[in-house]
Amino acid sequence: MIEIDKVTKSYGDRRVVDSLSLTVGAGELCVLLGSSGCGKSTTLRMINRLIPTDSGSIRIGGEDITLVPVEALRRRIGYAIQSIGLFPHWTVEDNIATVPRLLKWPEARVCDRVGELLELFRLDPATYRDKYPHQLSGGEQQRVGVARALAADPELLLMDEPFAAVDPITRDALQLELAHIHQTTGKTIVFVTHDIEEALRLATRIAIMDSGRIVQLGPPFEILEHPANDFVRDFVGHQGLGLKLLSVRRIADRLRRGETAEGEPLALDASLGEALSAMTTRHTDRLPVSDAEGRRIGVIALGDLVR
Amino acid sequence: MRGGRLLGSPVLWVGLLFAALLLRMDALRPLLERAFPRVEPVIYNRDSFLALFLSQLGLVATASFAASLVGISVAVFVTRPAGRDFRAMVEALATVGQTFPPAAVLAIAVPMVGFGARPTVIALFLYGLLPIIENAIAGLEGVPRGVREAAEGMGLSGWQRLYQVDLPLAAPVILAGIRVSVTIAIGTATIGSTVGALTLGTPIFDGLVANKLPFVLEGAVLVALFAILTDLLFASLERRLRLAAAD
Numbered sequence: 045m046i047e048i049d050k051v052t053k054s055y056g057d058r059r060v061v062d063s064l065s066l067t068v069g070a071g072e073l074c075v076l077l078g079s080s081g082c083g084k085s086t087t088l089r090m091i092n093r094l095i096p097t098d099s100g101s102i103r104i105g106g107e108d109i110t111l112v113p114v115e116a117l118r119r120r121i122g123y124a125i126q127s128i129g130l131f132p133h134w135t136v137e138d139n140i141a142t143v144p145r146l147l148k149w150p151e152a153r154v155c156d157r158v159g160e161l162l163e164l165f166r167l168d169p170a171t172y173r174d175k176y177p178h179q180l181s182g183g184e185q186q187r188v189g190v191a192r193a194l195a196a197d198p199e200l201l202l203m204d205e206p207f208a209a210v211d212p213i214t215r216d217a218l219q220l221e222l223a224h225i226h227q228t229t230g231k232t233i234v235f236v237t238h239d240i241e242e243a244l245r246l247a248t249r250i251a252i253m254d255s256g257r258i259v260q261l262g263p264p265f266e267i268l269e270h271p272a273n274d275f276v277r278d279f280v281g282h283q284g285l286g287l288k289l290l291s292v293r294r295i296a297d298r299l300r301r302g303e304t305a306e307g308e309p310l311a312l313d314a315s316l317g318e319a320l321s322a323m324t325t326r327h328t329d330r331l332p333v334s335d336a337e338g339r340r341i342g343v344i345a346l347g348d349l350v351r
Numbered sequence: 352m353r354g355g356r357l358l359g360s361p362v363l364w365v366g367l368l369f370a371a372l373l374l375r376m377d378a379l380r381p382l383l384e385r386a387f388p389r390v391e392p393v394i395y396n397r398d399s400f401l402a403l404f405l406s407q408l409g410l411v412a413t414a415s416f417a418a419s420l421v422g423i424s425v426a427v428f429v430t431r432p433a434g435r436d437f438r439a440m441v442e443a444l445a446t447v448g449q450t451f452p453p454a455a456v457l458a459i460a461v462p463m464v465g466f467g468a469r470p471t472v473i474a475l476f477l478y479g480l481l482p483i484i485e486n487a488i489a490g491l492e493g494v495p496r497g498v499r500e501a502a503e504g505m506g507l508s509g510w511q512r513l514y515q516v517d518l519p520l521a522a523p524v525i526l527a528g529i530r531v532s533v534t535i536a537i538g539t540a541t542i543g544s545t546v547g548a549l550t551l552g553t554p555i556f557d558g559l560v561a562n563k564l565p566f567v568l569e570g571a572v573l574v575a576l577f578a579i580l581t582d583l584l585f586a587s588l589e590r591r592l593r594l595a596a597a598d
Binding site for chain 1: 495496497498499500501502503504505506507508511515516519520
């Protein structure tokens, strides 16, 4: 979907992005993770040409981004940022409709799409359509911001620390919603954050960055289990590493099929961390597991968590 | 509710007082004759006050319209990437322009364009530019970074960003600049009477020359009311714009 090939960007003498290569497949949620100044945002903003590259090339769907007119390129790519940047003088509807209207969609289709997106983000269209941004809470504003990025059904979504400015409870909810939307729409997402927990929670793949380079690239459990070097080990953190591992592994991998146990079943795609939490609060070492249709298909036991 | 707000609005009362004095200054004749028994006549009568007002309104409107157009265009230019380098120079020039006394501008303009309305319009135009340019730059720069980045990132073109985002968001601040500029222009325009422009300053200068204090009073009160009324009208327009932007 996106091929970043030896891209470099310098400001004066400082190399912000240093010959970086990265391929993101269709449907992936790739997280660029690193501390501030590591070049993750710069990399993201080179994909929609908000920042020009010094050298190297970026292709989206096989097409070199410099060969597409810049506005047309950006209208094909959803963009959500930490400061949200809702237009304060436009209603929620007008904000979400920005790109569809730029693309000259018929007004009826724009209206339907706005309603659909508001419902996707659990904002009642009748209530929210005509509100102005300053009448919304921070979490609602960010939902509208992400809805606006998704409005024209872009093939690719770029997100730059979109949830960094909201309170932890709202952030949790927004992360769950994004994970849900990623699963249901299968969009390719490139997501920038400095928050390791957020990365572990959302990513299909994590690229850990330092000084403009990718130091390690892999799925969350691999980053946790086999850190490539001391930098990654420090970044991931020694403390609570076991709990982080439990949070990225799924029950499905450790299931004892066919066995049964008493109690409220856990979902098959829940993490081992959730299983441990449930066992602790229910004072048991065995819990039943059900599949997506709600059928009890097996059991997870305490010993399975540490296998 | 609406009617109540209108009755309580200073715009209405100042407007009525201004209109009454403009059209029926005659009604004050007995009062003025008693106050200035040795002056004859006590009411300025070379031109009607209405004609003087309309002439001054025309001068101010022409100069302020031109200053707004030029000032906003210049501010837009120096806040775009292409014009950023000119910004310091433009601000310096506008500031220098403001330090010239308007009388000096008139003195320079008369030999070039002759007596009458034209030198006055030129002086008002130059004098009115600074507040408009300064406010327009401040307003355009004041558009939040995130909003500008989002607009660019979503693929709005340069013109679309200007017309749909930057100008509407800067509008209240730009209007505040125009308000200051117009109010200054109304006061300054009276000096134009010294080079033959017809304004409400004409009775003031005639009165000073002929030692007729009532003329000075009549002109001064009308000019003051004109300026206050205009300022009030702009204030309510500005309030409406801010409400529209915020709500």
